Amino acid sequence: MTLNPIVSVEWLSQNLDIPNLVILDASPKKNVSNLEPKYIDIQIKDARIFDMETVFFDKENKLPNMMSSPEVFSKECQNLGINSDSIIVVYDNLGIYTSPRARWMFKAMGHQYVTVLDGGLTAWKDAGFACEKKNNKTFEKGTFESHYNSELVSDSKFILNNLQNEDVLILDARSEARFLGTNPEPRLGMAAGHIPNSVSFPYSSVLENGKMKSKSELENLLLNLKCKHKKMVFTCGSGVTACIILLAFELVNDNEKALYDGSWSEWGQVGKFPVEVG
Known part of the structure:
Protein backbone atom coordinates (compact mmCIF):
# COMPACT_ATOMS: atom_id res chain seq x y z
CA MET A 1 0.00 0.00 0.00
CA ASN A 149 20.39 3.58 5.96
CA SER A 150 23.40 5.78 6.69
CA GLU A 151 22.46 8.17 3.86
CA LEU A 152 19.66 9.55 6.05
CA VAL A 153 22.11 10.51 8.79
CA SER A 154 24.79 13.22 8.73
CA ASP A 155 27.54 13.65 11.30
CA SER A 156 29.82 16.53 12.29
CA LYS A 157 32.52 15.38 9.86
CA PHE A 158 30.12 15.67 6.94
CA ILE A 159 28.95 19.10 8.11
CA LEU A 160 32.53 20.35 8.57
CA ASN A 161 33.56 19.12 5.13
CA ASN A 162 30.57 20.74 3.43
CA LEU A 163 30.33 24.19 5.05
CA GLN A 164 31.26 25.81 1.72
CA ASN A 165 29.48 23.31 -0.53
CA GLU A 166 26.77 25.11 -2.49
CA ASP A 167 25.10 21.79 -3.21
CA VAL A 168 24.37 21.24 0.50
CA LEU A 169 21.76 23.28 2.38
CA ILE A 170 21.79 23.14 6.18
CA LEU A 171 18.48 24.13 7.77
CA ASP A 172 18.27 24.94 11.50
CA ALA A 173 14.91 24.31 13.18
CA ARG A 174 15.67 26.21 16.39
CA SER A 175 14.07 29.59 17.06
CA GLU A 176 15.50 32.55 15.20
CA ALA A 177 16.72 34.05 18.50
CA ARG A 178 18.75 30.93 19.29
CA PHE A 179 20.03 30.80 15.72
CA LEU A 180 21.20 34.42 15.89
CA GLY A 181 22.68 33.89 19.34
CA THR A 182 20.54 36.57 20.99
CA ASN A 183 18.91 34.03 23.30
CA PRO A 184 20.99 31.62 25.41
CA GLU A 185 20.85 27.90 24.76
CA PRO A 186 18.62 25.89 27.15
CA ARG A 187 21.45 23.43 27.75
CA LEU A 188 24.27 24.67 29.96
CA GLY A 189 27.73 25.20 28.54
CA MET A 190 26.66 25.57 24.94
CA ALA A 191 27.85 28.30 22.59
CA ALA A 192 25.31 30.73 21.14
CA GLY A 193 24.83 31.05 17.40
CA HIS A 194 24.66 28.66 14.47
CA ILE A 195 26.57 26.49 12.01
CA PRO A 196 28.32 28.72 9.42
CA ASN A 197 26.30 29.18 6.22
CA SER A 198 23.27 27.40 7.67
CA VAL A 199 19.79 28.87 7.25
CA SER A 200 17.30 29.59 10.01
CA PHE A 201 14.03 27.73 9.51
CA PRO A 202 12.16 27.49 12.86
CA TYR A 203 10.04 24.36 13.18
CA SER A 204 7.08 26.51 14.25
CA SER A 205 6.95 28.03 10.76
CA VAL A 206 5.57 24.82 9.26
CA LEU A 207 2.90 24.27 11.93
CA GLU A 208 -0.46 25.84 12.67
CA ASN A 209 -2.49 24.92 15.75
CA GLY A 210 -0.52 21.72 16.24
CA LYS A 211 -1.00 20.52 12.67
CA MET A 212 1.14 20.65 9.56
CA LYS A 213 0.41 23.57 7.25
CA SER A 214 -1.12 22.85 3.86
CA LYS A 215 1.00 21.72 0.94
CA SER A 216 0.58 25.08 -0.80
CA GLU A 217 1.67 26.95 2.33
CA LEU A 218 4.73 24.70 2.67
CA GLU A 219 5.58 25.24 -0.99
CA ASN A 220 5.46 29.00 -0.44
CA LEU A 221 7.93 28.65 2.42
CA LEU A 222 10.30 26.89 0.04
CA LEU A 223 10.32 29.64 -2.57
CA ASN A 224 13.09 31.75 -1.06
CA LEU A 225 15.39 28.84 -0.22
CA LYS A 226 16.65 28.13 -3.74
CA CYS A 227 17.11 24.51 -2.76
CA LYS A 228 16.63 22.86 -6.15
CA HIS A 229 18.78 19.70 -6.44
CA LYS A 230 20.58 20.46 -3.16
CA LYS A 231 21.08 17.91 -0.42
CA MET A 232 19.14 19.16 2.59
CA VAL A 233 20.56 18.56 6.05
CA PHE A 234 18.35 19.32 9.03
CA THR A 235 19.60 20.34 12.45
CA CYS A 236 18.19 21.76 15.70
CA GLY A 237 19.09 21.56 19.40
CA SER A 238 19.30 17.78 19.75
CA GLY A 239 17.85 16.22 16.61
CA VAL A 240 14.14 16.22 17.50
CA THR A 241 12.47 19.35 16.11
CA ALA A 242 14.68 19.18 12.99
CA CYS A 243 12.59 16.17 12.02
CA ILE A 244 9.47 18.38 11.96
CA ILE A 245 10.82 20.51 9.13
CA LEU A 246 12.34 17.42 7.50
CA LEU A 247 8.84 15.93 7.41
CA ALA A 248 7.41 19.19 6.04
CA PHE A 249 9.90 19.26 3.18
CA GLU A 250 9.30 15.60 2.48
CA LEU A 251 5.70 16.55 1.70
CA VAL A 252 6.68 19.06 -0.99
CA ASN A 253 10.01 18.09 -2.57
CA ASP A 254 12.11 15.05 -3.33
CA ASN A 255 15.56 16.44 -2.53
CA GLU A 256 17.99 14.14 -0.77
CA LYS A 257 17.47 14.70 2.96
CA ALA A 258 19.40 13.81 6.09
CA LEU A 259 19.34 14.62 9.79
CA TYR A 260 22.40 15.87 11.63
CA ASP A 261 21.79 13.65 14.62
CA GLY A 262 24.24 15.40 16.96
CA SER A 263 22.82 18.83 16.06
CA TRP A 264 23.68 21.82 18.28
CA SER A 265 24.28 19.57 21.30
CA GLU A 266 27.41 18.44 19.51
CA TRP A 267 28.28 21.39 17.26
CA GLY A 268 27.66 24.00 19.94
CA GLN A 269 30.20 22.61 22.41
CA VAL A 270 32.41 25.60 23.13
CA GLY A 271 35.57 25.68 21.05
CA LYS A 272 34.89 22.44 19.19
CA PHE A 273 33.52 23.67 15.85
CA PRO A 274 33.24 27.02 14.00
CA VAL A 275 30.21 29.06 15.06
CA GLU A 276 28.55 32.14 13.55
CA VAL A 277 26.54 34.71 15.52
CA GLY A 278 23.99 37.12 14.07
Whole structure:
Protein backbone atom coordinates (compact mmCIF):
# COMPACT_ATOMS: atom_id res chain seq x y z
CA MET A 1 0.00 0.00 0.00
CA THR A 2 0.99 3.62 -0.49
CA LEU A 3 1.36 5.49 2.80
CA ASN A 4 1.64 9.26 2.96
CA PRO A 5 4.25 10.75 5.33
CA ILE A 6 1.40 12.26 7.35
CA VAL A 7 -2.24 11.17 7.81
CA SER A 8 -5.33 12.74 9.36
CA VAL A 9 -7.20 11.47 12.40
CA GLU A 10 -10.12 10.74 10.07
CA TRP A 11 -7.90 8.50 7.96
CA LEU A 12 -6.74 6.61 11.04
CA SER A 13 -10.27 6.18 12.37
CA GLN A 14 -11.28 4.66 9.04
CA ASN A 15 -8.31 2.29 8.90
CA LEU A 16 -8.18 0.85 12.40
CA ASP A 17 -9.02 -2.59 11.00
CA ILE A 18 -5.82 -2.87 8.96
CA PRO A 19 -4.49 -6.27 10.17
CA ASN A 20 -0.87 -5.17 10.62
CA LEU A 21 -1.56 -1.67 11.96
CA VAL A 22 0.51 -0.50 14.93
CA ILE A 23 -0.19 2.84 16.67
CA LEU A 24 2.75 4.28 18.60
CA ASP A 25 2.57 6.98 21.27
CA ALA A 26 5.86 8.92 21.15
CA SER A 27 4.79 11.63 23.60
CA PRO A 28 7.74 13.19 25.46
CA LYS A 29 8.01 13.34 29.22
CA LYS A 30 9.44 16.86 28.93
CA ASN A 31 10.53 19.32 26.24
CA VAL A 32 12.87 22.31 25.99
CA SER A 33 10.22 24.28 24.08
CA ASN A 34 8.08 24.54 27.25
CA LEU A 35 5.03 23.19 25.46
CA GLU A 36 2.16 21.92 27.60
CA PRO A 37 0.00 19.00 26.43
CA LYS A 38 -3.75 19.46 26.46
CA TYR A 39 -4.24 15.83 27.46
CA ILE A 40 -2.07 13.78 29.81
CA ASP A 41 -2.30 10.24 31.14
CA ILE A 42 -4.40 9.08 28.18
CA GLN A 43 -3.51 7.49 24.86
CA ILE A 44 -5.25 6.50 21.66
CA LYS A 45 -7.04 3.21 22.23
CA ASP A 46 -4.69 0.25 21.71
CA ALA A 47 -1.63 2.47 21.22
CA ARG A 48 1.80 1.24 22.30
CA ILE A 49 4.30 3.42 24.17
CA PHE A 50 7.32 4.35 22.03
CA ASP A 51 9.60 5.63 24.78
CA MET A 52 12.37 7.44 22.91
CA GLU A 53 13.96 9.01 25.96
CA THR A 54 14.63 5.94 28.07
CA VAL A 55 14.38 3.08 25.58
CA PHE A 56 15.13 4.05 21.99
CA PHE A 57 17.77 6.75 22.36
CA ASP A 58 21.39 5.69 22.82
CA LYS A 59 21.92 5.66 26.59
CA GLU A 60 25.68 5.15 26.20
CA ASN A 61 26.17 8.35 24.19
CA LYS A 62 27.04 11.54 26.08
CA LEU A 63 25.04 13.55 23.54
CA PRO A 64 21.26 13.68 24.11
CA ASN A 65 18.71 12.03 21.85
CA MET A 66 21.14 10.09 19.67
CA MET A 67 19.98 7.18 17.57
CA SER A 68 20.51 3.77 19.13
CA SER A 69 22.28 0.96 17.32
CA PRO A 70 20.32 -1.09 14.76
CA GLU A 71 20.55 -4.09 17.10
CA VAL A 72 19.03 -2.23 20.05
CA PHE A 73 16.37 -0.64 17.83
CA SER A 74 15.38 -4.05 16.44
CA LYS A 75 15.19 -5.61 19.89
CA GLU A 76 13.04 -2.84 21.38
CA CYS A 77 10.70 -2.80 18.38
CA GLN A 78 10.30 -6.55 18.69
CA ASN A 79 9.44 -6.07 22.37
CA LEU A 80 6.61 -3.77 21.25
CA GLY A 81 5.28 -6.49 18.97
CA ILE A 82 6.30 -4.61 15.82
CA ASN A 83 6.80 -6.76 12.73
CA SER A 84 8.73 -6.17 9.53
CA ASP A 85 5.43 -5.66 7.69
CA SER A 86 3.77 -3.46 10.34
CA ILE A 87 2.05 -0.30 9.14
CA ILE A 88 2.99 2.22 11.81
CA VAL A 89 1.15 5.40 12.76
CA VAL A 90 3.08 7.47 15.29
CA TYR A 91 1.75 10.43 17.27
CA ASP A 92 2.51 12.56 20.30
CA ASN A 93 0.52 14.68 22.76
CA LEU A 94 1.89 18.05 21.59
CA GLY A 95 0.24 18.09 18.17
CA ILE A 96 3.31 17.46 16.05
CA TYR A 97 6.52 17.51 18.05
CA THR A 98 8.36 14.25 18.78
CA SER A 99 6.38 12.02 16.38
CA PRO A 100 8.36 13.11 13.28
CA ARG A 101 11.58 12.12 15.07
CA ALA A 102 10.12 8.67 15.79
CA ARG A 103 9.10 8.33 12.15
CA TRP A 104 12.56 9.35 10.97
CA MET A 105 14.14 6.74 13.24
CA PHE A 106 12.09 4.02 11.56
CA LYS A 107 12.96 5.37 8.13
CA ALA A 108 16.66 5.45 9.02
CA MET A 109 16.33 1.83 10.14
CA GLY A 110 14.90 0.90 6.75
CA HIS A 111 11.19 0.69 7.59
CA GLN A 112 9.08 2.40 4.92
CA TYR A 113 5.56 1.91 6.25
CA VAL A 114 5.47 4.62 8.90
CA THR A 115 3.49 7.85 9.06
CA VAL A 116 2.78 10.73 11.47
CA LEU A 117 -0.71 11.48 12.79
CA ASP A 118 -1.47 15.12 11.99
CA GLY A 119 -2.46 16.96 15.16
CA GLY A 120 -1.58 13.99 17.33
CA LEU A 121 -3.50 13.05 20.47
CA THR A 122 -5.13 16.47 20.75
CA ALA A 123 -6.72 16.26 17.29
CA TRP A 124 -7.78 12.64 17.89
CA LYS A 125 -9.37 13.32 21.28
CA ASP A 126 -11.02 16.55 20.14
CA ALA A 127 -12.58 14.68 17.21
CA GLY A 128 -14.24 12.33 19.68
CA PHE A 129 -12.31 9.19 18.79
CA ALA A 130 -11.61 6.46 21.34
CA CYS A 131 -8.91 6.92 23.99
CA GLU A 132 -7.92 4.99 27.08
CA LYS A 133 -5.82 5.46 30.19
CA LYS A 134 -2.12 5.33 29.42
CA ASN A 135 -0.68 1.88 30.05
CA ASN A 136 2.34 -0.30 29.34
CA LYS A 137 1.13 -3.58 27.91
CA THR A 138 3.26 -6.53 26.94
CA PHE A 139 3.17 -7.95 23.44
CA GLU A 140 4.06 -11.12 21.59
CA LYS A 141 7.59 -10.67 20.24
CA GLY A 142 7.61 -9.09 16.81
CA THR A 143 9.75 -9.82 13.76
CA PHE A 144 11.09 -6.31 13.12
CA GLU A 145 14.61 -6.14 11.71
CA SER A 146 16.61 -2.94 11.21
CA HIS A 147 18.31 -2.20 7.90
CA TYR A 148 20.24 0.95 8.70
CA ASN A 149 20.39 3.58 5.96
CA SER A 150 23.40 5.78 6.69
CA GLU A 151 22.46 8.17 3.86
CA LEU A 152 19.66 9.55 6.05
CA VAL A 153 22.11 10.51 8.79
CA SER A 154 24.79 13.22 8.73
CA ASP A 155 27.54 13.65 11.30
CA SER A 156 29.82 16.53 12.29
CA LYS A 157 32.52 15.38 9.86
CA PHE A 158 30.12 15.67 6.94
CA ILE A 159 28.95 19.10 8.11
CA LEU A 160 32.53 20.35 8.57
CA ASN A 161 33.56 19.12 5.13
CA ASN A 162 30.57 20.74 3.43
CA LEU A 163 30.33 24.19 5.05
CA GLN A 164 31.26 25.81 1.72
CA ASN A 165 29.48 23.31 -0.53
CA GLU A 166 26.77 25.11 -2.49
CA ASP A 167 25.10 21.79 -3.21
CA VAL A 168 24.37 21.24 0.50
CA LEU A 169 21.76 23.28 2.38
CA ILE A 170 21.79 23.14 6.18
CA LEU A 171 18.48 24.13 7.77
CA ASP A 172 18.27 24.94 11.50
CA ALA A 173 14.91 24.31 13.18
CA ARG A 174 15.67 26.21 16.39
CA SER A 175 14.07 29.59 17.06
CA GLU A 176 15.50 32.55 15.20
CA ALA A 177 16.72 34.05 18.50
CA ARG A 178 18.75 30.93 19.29
CA PHE A 179 20.03 30.80 15.72
CA LEU A 180 21.20 34.42 15.89
CA GLY A 181 22.68 33.89 19.34
CA THR A 182 20.54 36.57 20.99
CA ASN A 183 18.91 34.03 23.30
CA PRO A 184 20.99 31.62 25.41
CA GLU A 185 20.85 27.90 24.76
CA PRO A 186 18.62 25.89 27.15
CA ARG A 187 21.45 23.43 27.75
CA LEU A 188 24.27 24.67 29.96
CA GLY A 189 27.73 25.20 28.54
CA MET A 190 26.66 25.57 24.94
CA ALA A 191 27.85 28.30 22.59
CA ALA A 192 25.31 30.73 21.14
CA GLY A 193 24.83 31.05 17.40
CA HIS A 194 24.66 28.66 14.47
CA ILE A 195 26.57 26.49 12.01
CA PRO A 196 28.32 28.72 9.42
CA ASN A 197 26.30 29.18 6.22
CA SER A 198 23.27 27.40 7.67
CA VAL A 199 19.79 28.87 7.25
CA SER A 200 17.30 29.59 10.01
CA PHE A 201 14.03 27.73 9.51
CA PRO A 202 12.16 27.49 12.86
CA TYR A 203 10.04 24.36 13.18
CA SER A 204 7.08 26.51 14.25
CA SER A 205 6.95 28.03 10.76
CA VAL A 206 5.57 24.82 9.26
CA LEU A 207 2.90 24.27 11.93
CA GLU A 208 -0.46 25.84 12.67
CA ASN A 209 -2.49 24.92 15.75
CA GLY A 210 -0.52 21.72 16.24
CA LYS A 211 -1.00 20.52 12.67
CA MET A 212 1.14 20.65 9.56
CA LYS A 213 0.41 23.57 7.25
CA SER A 214 -1.12 22.85 3.86
CA LYS A 215 1.00 21.72 0.94
CA SER A 216 0.58 25.08 -0.80
CA GLU A 217 1.67 26.95 2.33
CA LEU A 218 4.73 24.70 2.67
CA GLU A 219 5.58 25.24 -0.99
CA ASN A 220 5.46 29.00 -0.44
CA LEU A 221 7.93 28.65 2.42
CA LEU A 222 10.30 26.89 0.04
CA LEU A 223 10.32 29.64 -2.57
CA ASN A 224 13.09 31.75 -1.06
CA LEU A 225 15.39 28.84 -0.22
CA LYS A 226 16.65 28.13 -3.74
CA CYS A 227 17.11 24.51 -2.76
CA LYS A 228 16.63 22.86 -6.15
CA HIS A 229 18.78 19.70 -6.44
CA LYS A 230 20.58 20.46 -3.16
CA LYS A 231 21.08 17.91 -0.42
CA MET A 232 19.14 19.16 2.59
CA VAL A 233 20.56 18.56 6.05
CA PHE A 234 18.35 19.32 9.03
CA THR A 235 19.60 20.34 12.45
CA CYS A 236 18.19 21.76 15.70
CA GLY A 237 19.09 21.56 19.40
CA SER A 238 19.30 17.78 19.75
CA GLY A 239 17.85 16.22 16.61
CA VAL A 240 14.14 16.22 17.50
CA THR A 241 12.47 19.35 16.11
CA ALA A 242 14.68 19.18 12.99
CA CYS A 243 12.59 16.17 12.02
CA ILE A 244 9.47 18.38 11.96
CA ILE A 245 10.82 20.51 9.13
CA LEU A 246 12.34 17.42 7.50
CA LEU A 247 8.84 15.93 7.41
CA ALA A 248 7.41 19.19 6.04
CA PHE A 249 9.90 19.26 3.18
CA GLU A 250 9.30 15.60 2.48
CA LEU A 251 5.70 16.55 1.70
CA VAL A 252 6.68 19.06 -0.99
CA ASN A 253 10.01 18.09 -2.57
CA ASP A 254 12.11 15.05 -3.33
CA ASN A 255 15.56 16.44 -2.53
CA GLU A 256 17.99 14.14 -0.77
CA LYS A 257 17.47 14.70 2.96
CA ALA A 258 19.40 13.81 6.09
CA LEU A 259 19.34 14.62 9.79
CA TYR A 260 22.40 15.87 11.63
CA ASP A 261 21.79 13.65 14.62
CA GLY A 262 24.24 15.40 16.96
CA SER A 263 22.82 18.83 16.06
CA TRP A 264 23.68 21.82 18.28
CA SER A 265 24.28 19.57 21.30
CA GLU A 266 27.41 18.44 19.51
CA TRP A 267 28.28 21.39 17.26
CA GLY A 268 27.66 24.00 19.94
CA GLN A 269 30.20 22.61 22.41
CA VAL A 270 32.41 25.60 23.13
CA GLY A 271 35.57 25.68 21.05
CA LYS A 272 34.89 22.44 19.19
CA PHE A 273 33.52 23.67 15.85
CA PRO A 274 33.24 27.02 14.00
CA VAL A 275 30.21 29.06 15.06
CA GLU A 276 28.55 32.14 13.55
CA VAL A 277 26.54 34.71 15.52
CA GLY A 278 23.99 37.12 14.07
